[in-house]
Amino acid sequence: MTGTPPHVLRNRSAWDRWAAGYAEAGLRSWAADEPTWGIWAVPEAQAGVLPPDLDGLDTVELGCGTGYVSAWLARRGARPAGLDNSAAQLATARALQERFGLRFPLLHASAEHVPLADATFDIAISEYGASIWCDPYAWIPEAARLLRPRGQLIFLVNSVQLMLSIPDEDGLPATERLLRPYFGMHRFEWPDDESVEFHLGHGDMIRLLRRCGLEVEDLIEIRPAPGATASHPLATLEWARQWSSEEVWKARKPN
Numbered sequence: 001m002t003g004t005p006p007h008v009l010r011n012r013s014a015w016d017r018w019a020a021g022y023a024e025a026g027l028r029s030w031a032a033d034e035p036t037w038g039i040w041a042v043p044e045a046q047a048g049v050l051p052p053d054l055d056g057l058d059t060v061e062l063g064c065g066t067g068y069v070s071a072w073l074a075r076r077g078a079r080p081a082g083l084d085n086s087a088a089q090l091a092t093a094r095a096l097q098e099r100f101g102l103r104f105p106l107l108h109a110s111a112e113h114v115p116l117a118d119a120t121f122d123i124a125i126s127e128y129g130a131s132i133w134c135d136p137y138a139w140i141p142e143a144a145r146l147l148r149p150r151g152q153l154i155f156l157v158n159s160v161q162l163m164l165s166i167p168d169e170d171g172l173p174a175t176e177r178l179l180r181p182y183f184g185m186h187r188f189e190w191p192d193d194e195s196v197e198f199h200l201g202h203g204d205m206i207r208l209l210r211r212c213g214l215e216v217e218d219l220i221e222i223r224p225a226p227g228a229t230a231s232h233p234l235a236t237l238e239w240a241r242q243w244s245s246e247e248v249w250k251a252r253k254p255n
């Protein structure tokens with residue numbers, strides 16, 4: 001596709017290959033009554049990611065994957081739409097919609113270039129979707145464009161601490177050493193993996209959100225409960241009880 005950045009194409013083929021391995025977890029999350037967040041599955045009641053009242057709100061999930069976050073929003077009264085770069089992930093999302101009898105629009109597109117009108121959503125949300133697989137300098141302006149006045153952007157990412165201390169080798173948890181520079185952090189590529197991730201330092205993220213006309217409302221640093229288990233080996237529980245392993249940003253478009 002002309003004009004599509006190489007990292008978007010690389011991530012599309014990676015997620016098309018990985019999709020089958022995420023179907024089972026997607027099914028479990030669709031089946032869950034209460035939303036849980038991130039690798040530690042912290043319950044919504046503890047994490048406080050969502051606004052208390054979603055009734056009648058138009059939401060868009062950027063990088064929806066199997067679509068369970070949008071399903072949770074729909075069950076709380078929202079009118080969701082999901083967008084994803086991977087046709088294979090969307091096929092799982094469609095199958096789960098059929099299985100649970102809960103349908104909402106699913107769009108095959110990149111969150112860096114969204115074929116939807118300005119100011120059409122009250123919430124744009126991403127849990128490990130566009131929030132880490134898209135260039136923030138491309139997807140955050142798009143998310144801001146899609147929001148109505150008073151609309152809220154909510155996204156979950158790996159923490160800065162984790163990204164600085166996770167080894168290059170796949171499957172090894174975060175260490176107690178800083179393994180790469182903080183200043184200039186942006187694009188991450190791993191030795192045995194053709195996908196591309198993006199992570200910004202806090203100052204750069206705050207400046208970007210503000211430049212997109214958004215006011216930062218919160219930065220929730222996720223702390224798992226004692227005894228929690230992780231769905232991915234990114235950090236040990238001992239590590240994640242001491243340092244933040246995941247963070248949730250909330251920002252709002254003013255009136």
Ligand SMILES: C[S@@+](CC[C@H](N)C(=O)[O-])C[C@H]1O[C@@H](n2cnc3c(N)ncnc32)[C@H](O)[C@@H]1O
Nearest residue numbers: 015063064065066085086089110111128129133
């Ligand atoms: C870990 S999943 C997160 C979604 C959801 N929370 C889940 O676990 O099913 C990451 C998703 O981001 C999607 N993604 C990667 N690059 C994207 C892009 N440029 N635009 C939209 N989605 C993208 C992938 O296709 C994948 O489905």
